[in-house]
Amino acid sequence: MKILLIEDEKILRISLNKTLQKAGYAVCPCSDGAKAISILDQENFDIVLTDIRLPGKDGIQILKYIQHHIPKIKVIMMTAFGSVESAVDALKLGATDYLTKPFSQEELLHKLASIRDFQSIEKENVELKNKLSLSTKIIGNSPSFLNLIEKIKLTAPTNHAILIEGESGTGKELIIDLIHQLSDRSDQALVKVNCAALSESLFESELFGHEKGAFTGALKQNIGRFERADGGTLFMDDIDDLPLPLQVKLLRVIQENEIERVGGEKTIPIDIRIIAATKVNLQKKMEKGEFRDDLFYRLNVVHMAVPALRNRPDDIPLLVAHFIEKHGAGHHITPAVMNVLQDFRWPGNVRELENAIIQMIALAQGDTLVASLLPRTLQQRKDFLNPSSGESLNQALSYSEKAMIESALEKCRWRQVDTAKMLNIPRTTLRSKMKKYGLVDKQV
Ligand SMILES: Nc1ncnc2c1ncn2[C@@H]1O[C@H](COP(=O)(O)OP(=O)(O)OP(=O)(O)O)[C@@H](O)[C@H]1O
Ligand SMILES: [Mg+2]
Numbered sequence: 001m002k003i004l005l006i007e008d009e010k011i012l013r014i015s016l017n018k019t020l021q022k023a024g025y026a027v028c029p030c031s032d033g034a035k036a037i038s039i040l041d042q043e044n045f046d047i048v049l050t051d052i053r054l055p056g057k058d059g060i061q062i063l064k065y066i067q068h069h070i071p072k073i074k075v076i077m078m079t080a081f082g083s084v085e086s087a088v089d090a091l092k093l094g095a096t097d098y099l100t101k102p103f104s105q106e107e108l109l110h111k112l113a114s115i116r117d118f119q120s121i122e123k124e125n126v127e128l129k130n131k132l133s134l135s136t137k138i139i140g141n142s143p144s145f146l147n148l149i150e151k152i153k154l155t156a157p158t159n160h161a162i163l164i165e166g167e168s169g170t171g172k173e174l175i176i177d178l179i180h181q182l183s184d185r186s187d188q189a190l191v192k193v194n195c196a197a198l199s200e201s202l203f204e205s206e207l208f209g210h211e212k213g214a215f216t217g218a219l220k221q222n223i224g225r226f227e228r229a230d231g232g233t234l235f236m237d238d239i240d241d242l243p244l245p246l247q248v249k250l251l252r253v254i255q256e257n258e259i260e261r262v263g264g265e266k267t268i269p270i271d272i273r274i275i276a277a278t279k280v281n282l283q284k285k286m287e288k289g290e291f292r293d294d295l296f297y298r299l300n301v302v303h304m305a306v307p308a309l310r311n312r313p314d315d316i317p318l319l320v321a322h323f324i325e326k327h328g329a330g331h332h333i334t335p336a337v338m339n340v341l342q343d344f345r346w347p348g349n350v351r352e353l354e355n356a357i358i359q360m361i362a363l364a365q366g367d368t369l370v371a372s373l374l375p376r377t378l379q380q381r382k383d384f385l386n387p388s389s390g391e392s393l394n395q396a397l398s399y400s401e402k403a404m405i406e407s408a409l410e411k412c413r414w415r416q417v418d419t420a421k422m423l424n425i426p427r428t429t430l431r432s433k434m435k436k437y438g439l440v441d442k443q444v
Contacts, residue, residue, distance in 0.1 A: 002045045004030065006062065007049075009051075017029045025112070033061065036048075036054075037057060046116075049108075050062055052080075076096060078103075079100055087100070138174055142307075144312055152178060152179055153182065155179075156178070157183055162303075162304060164304045165303070166277070166307075167308050173277075188230075189232035191225045193207065195242045204262055208259050209227055210264070211264045221261075226259050227259065229272045233273045233275060235277070236250075236276045237277050238278065257269060257271065282299075309346040309349040316342045328364075332368060337371050337373075340374060341356070356378070406437075
């Protein structure tokens with residue numbers, strides 16, 4: 001804690017300086033108001049301890065200056081005996097506290113200690129708030145992402161079931177949190193279930209709950225997740241992993257809005273909104289008979305597709321800036337590294353990008369995130385971009401050509417007619433280039 005001490009009476013200034021230093025504070029003593037303001041412009045302080053009557057500028061003027069320019073500094077005014085009025089004025093103007101002369105050492109140190117405690121709580125709160133808001137912030141500005149956000153805003157306040165489809169790491173969980181926050185159920189629970197992690201036997205007691213003695217090992221009653229989500233939202237992650245017999249049970253709950261605990265006789269009404277997420281195309285699973293169509297239509301009232309990161313490279317600079325702020329504010333990235341990040345295909349999507357940034361920050365010697373810090377999977381790309389890497393210009397061009405064709409094929413779901421149109425080349429040319437680059441037709 002650093003204190004600027006402004007007192008024109010020499011003896012008092014020296015004795016206060018001593019007291020404060022002994023108590024462990026860093027002190028900058030000063031005898032003149034105008035000088036104090038120029039010091040405030042150059043150095044950082046946590047607390048200003050100032051007399052009211054001073055040469056140069058008086059204590060009230062200093063207080064006003066601080067309130068206007070550096071409001072985070074706490075100000076304690078020292079007033080002469082009998083001038084309580086000016087102390088009250090100072091408090092009205094925003095001073096944190098005041099001391100009437102003569103005051104004891106203890107009184108001063110006690111006031112400083114309570115300011116110190118308050119400031120550290122304040123700081124913790126700000127840090128916590130920043131962390132919270134950073135971890136729930138959804139970043140993206142590309143058209144496909146903005147469309148999705150628009151859909152979220154429109155449908156979150158309804159009670160419709162939502163099916164979210166997106167590859168791993170695209171931000172599905174973040175989206176579910178946002179939907180719940182924007183819904184009328186935001187003051188109720190958001191309960192999450194990972195269908196991939198539950199065995200068939202666990203599923204029933206976890207979701208429906210059980211009565212004491214319902215089965216061997218059921219030593220006490222257990223309230224299931226359906227009941228815990230009552231009034232709120234139930235998020236079922238990896239819904240495609242739900243075995244067929246359990247799909248039937250889930251369907252019944254959705255249709256009848258009631259459950260029975262395992263081993264229980266009572267029927268318990270529940271009011272839940274279901275949001276399900278899947279990494280695979282659930283419609284295809286349904287067509288193959290691996291997912292019940294009646295359940296699919298119940299879950300898929302609103303469909304949201306979260307775009308893969310490689311299909312929205314324009315969002316990468318925004319995400320990079322966001323992750324740097326979240327994990328290592330003050331770092332920055334070179335343009336060459338940004339190019340590499342934007343060109344990469346990111347099979348693990350935003351999660352993989354975030355991890356890459358975390359890793360680079362951890363390894364960085366200074367503030368700059370340079371190419372050599374890139375994860376190994378991206379290094380190859382960097383070598384390739386380096387003119388002294390031995391790559392010929394032709395090799396570089398075919399690399400880019402392949403990447404662009406592949407990305408166009410993805411965007412057009414591997415439909416060659418659309419892809420050729422998008423790239424503005426004849427279909428025969430597209431076909432021969434696909435053959436040259438080993439791009440196998442993935443259209444089903
Ligand atoms: N648009 C985004 N803005 C900011 N952070 C994001 C965004 N998308 C994803 N993230 C971050 O990436 C990480 C992975 O996101 P999340 O867990 O939501 O992905 P997921 O789609 O649920 O993945 P999985 O299918 O593997 O469970 C999280 O740390 C999340 O905060
Ligand atoms: Mg997830």
